[in-house]
Amino acid sequence: MTAVPALPAHSTEVLLRRRTPWWHLSRSGLFFAAAYVLISMSPSLLPRTWYFQGLITGLCAAAGYGVGVLLGWLSRRAARAVGLHVFVSEQAGHVLRIVGPTLVAAGVVLVTVSNVRSQARTASVVRLTPLSPLDWVLALGLAAVIAVAFLLVARGLRGLTRRLAVAVGRVLPRTIASVVAVVVVATGTAWVSDSVLFRRGMQLMAAAASQVNDETTGRPAPTSSLRSGGPGSLVGYDSLGYQGQMFVTSAPTTAQLTAATGRAATEPIRVYAGRPDDEDIAQVAGQVVAELRRTGAFDRKVLAVVTSTGTGWVDDYSVQAIEYLSDGDSAVASMQYSFLPSALAVITDRQTPREAGAALFDAVYAEWSKRPADSRPRLVVAGESLGSYGAQAAFTDVDDMMAKAQGGVFVGTPSFSPMHERLTESRVPGSPEIAPVVDDGQHVRFATRGSQLLTDYYGRPYGDWEFPRFVYAQHPSDPVVWWNPALLGSQPDWLREPRGSDVNPDVTWIPFATFWQVTTDMAVGHDPSDGFGHRYGAELVPEWAAVLGLPLDADLSRIVDGVEKTVNRVA
Known part of the structure; x- marks a missing residue:
């Protein structure tokens, strides 16, 4: 019987990647995506409409998944570099597979219920009607669509980067080819996002505003x-x-x-x-x-x-x-x-x-x-x-x-x-x-x-x-006053100090999420009655x-x- 020569380690990894089904999802990515979905449902200055809630949740889910994938990749690389291997007995693994998901599911339900109730308190503070159960269903449906769309785009860009790296690797060393592929795809993505999507979107909105002015x-x-x-x-x-x-x-x-x-x-x-x-x-x-x-x-x-x-x-x-x-x-x-x-x-x-x-x-x-x-x-x-x-x-x-x-x-x-x-x-x-x-x-x-x-x-x-x-x-509940790009990465004093009388005490600062919450709050700033929000x-x-x-x-x-x-x- 003829022996089959062993493939190099990197070739094995390539084959494994190719055999991974397209619908495969990273566990660490899913964990962080779920965490950010829960975070996105936390209260902010004003109650959100279902479509803005769906937008925020979708963006946070996509961002959380990306963070989870990155952290998972870094941890695997670090473990491989130091030769770290973690073994779990069959019995312990069986318990973890049952207890782990159960605890996570229970936590998700409890946090979700708490967030829904807290958003209802925000609505009562500014004298508006909270989201109905149907609104929440619609919000989560929209969030799923947005998150999947971002995931598909990200995987498409990753596939494009790999194909470009293979093509460039025929004339350049592998490492340099990978760097070139990443730079080219990142530059192209930035150009399309700015020159095509953003600028074109701004032009369309400007045209609509001009029409209203006329x-x-x-x-x-x-x-x-x-x-x-x-x-x-x-x-x-x-x-x-x-x-x-x-x-x-x-x-x-x-x-x-x-x-x-x-x-x-x-x-x-x-x-x-x-x-x-x-x-x-x-x-x-x-x-x-x-x-x-x-x-x-x-x-x-x-x-x-x-x-x-x-x-x-x-x-x-x-x-x-x-x-x-x-x-x-x-x-x-x-x-x-x-x-x-x-x-x-x-x-x-x-x-x-x-x-x-x-x-x-x-x-x-x-x-x-x-x-x-x-x-x-x-x-x-x-x-x-x-x-x-x-x-x-x-x-x-x-x-x-x-x-x-x-x-x-x-x-x-x-x-x-x-x-x-x-x-x-x-x-x-x-x-x-x-x-x-x-x-x-x-x-x-x-x-x-x-x-x-x-x-x-x-x-x-x-x-x-x-x-x-x-x-x-x-x-205190006016999002126009408190919106600031710095909210993305730093906690402002107004979220360190006691909340204003027209702000839900549950409102807190969360990196990335709070910025998008306050951003969408601006769109509904005139919804409350006089004395609240931007009224x-x-x-x-x-x-x-x-x-x-x-x-x-x-x-x-x-x-x-x-x-x-x-x-x-x-x-």
Whole structure:
């Protein structure tokens, strides 16, 4: 009988790999995938919809499986390198095969039930309905589809890398061929992901956003000359875009103002400029200033410069608070610099909002500075979300802001905003990140609700509140405030410290998972009622009252009722 020569060890490994069925799954990969699936179901700032839960769970399952496969491979390599062999008796192996899966299954069930209940608690905190059993089934089904899709792509790339390594190995040493194959496939994958998938996806979303911007509101152009797009306006109504048209047509009437305040009112001024493709930001800001001059805005009591969000949206709660509190003797100026949703703008272009915020304020400030000091309006600044991020870019620091502006309210400011970040870092020790105390509240105060202006988060009274006054309104449950790429790998203070009153105490930081949870929370940030998430409503009235110099104990209930009746809630 002819002896069959033994194959080299590496050839045996290749044959074994080839004989491994395509549906084979790594045990260590499955263990970590299951662990990350459970982690993905843990609560975050807001309750998730079934499709966002499915997205997060699918991503975490794929990431966990990849980590498990990598760790399993490294452990096998390390064991082989040191000659480590682990033997288990047949009886012990039989027990492990029964007890192990049973304990794992019991743990999965217990953790799953705990997470489902905890997510229900999150929903009750922000007054929303938790996911139903059917929602959970749909979420897990979607997660399975996403995880399998990532697994198939990964295995396809691995197969491509091996085939390329074999081809290159015909002319180069095996090790070098493997390195070349990995580099080529990784580079190609990165190029396709960025240039084809990401950029093409961004283009499609930008096209959809542009289409929304070009839609008409169905509202007729203003009949007042005190509105951009109205009689005598230097900008056409059609050029304002969807959000600009909503802004200039949403102002309360003098009758509505008087009904709420009991005082005679003046018709408020609202000016806005859209951004055509052939104009730069400085030109658009110049149009806003021209509109302010035309309408007599520099003769008003209050002049507010508001940086819009990515779509050009301006929060009407903030604007109407100014108009009611000033009896209409106000002018509010804003402009469009983009038509992209804020979340998309944050990913693709963080510079333009900053340029727009600085250009608009600088242009208005230059004109305002020409007026006699004793007859200038009170110049205040505002912005919400990405608008707040852009508005603060007009100032180099807090001292510069206090030197130029005479007050302001920043709403739902992203924590990565430079000035917000510096203020938070300089907070008094013992004050939490969700409500920092800066210089005992002398000029700047952070408020998690409208009534939190005289005391800090724990009820301790501030010192005197001097002018100019600035308020940062931010809910502990607002994912727009707390989203930050750093969440991927580091635990923020707001998840080390006691949770906010509108946040489930079970929320904790988990590497990788928390970032994606908060990311999807942003998409549902407007789902809760006012006072939770990214919904800031009538609470802005007392904040603006304080900034504008009204008594801090003034009864504002009639004004709040008036704003609630006339405010434009469409974002």
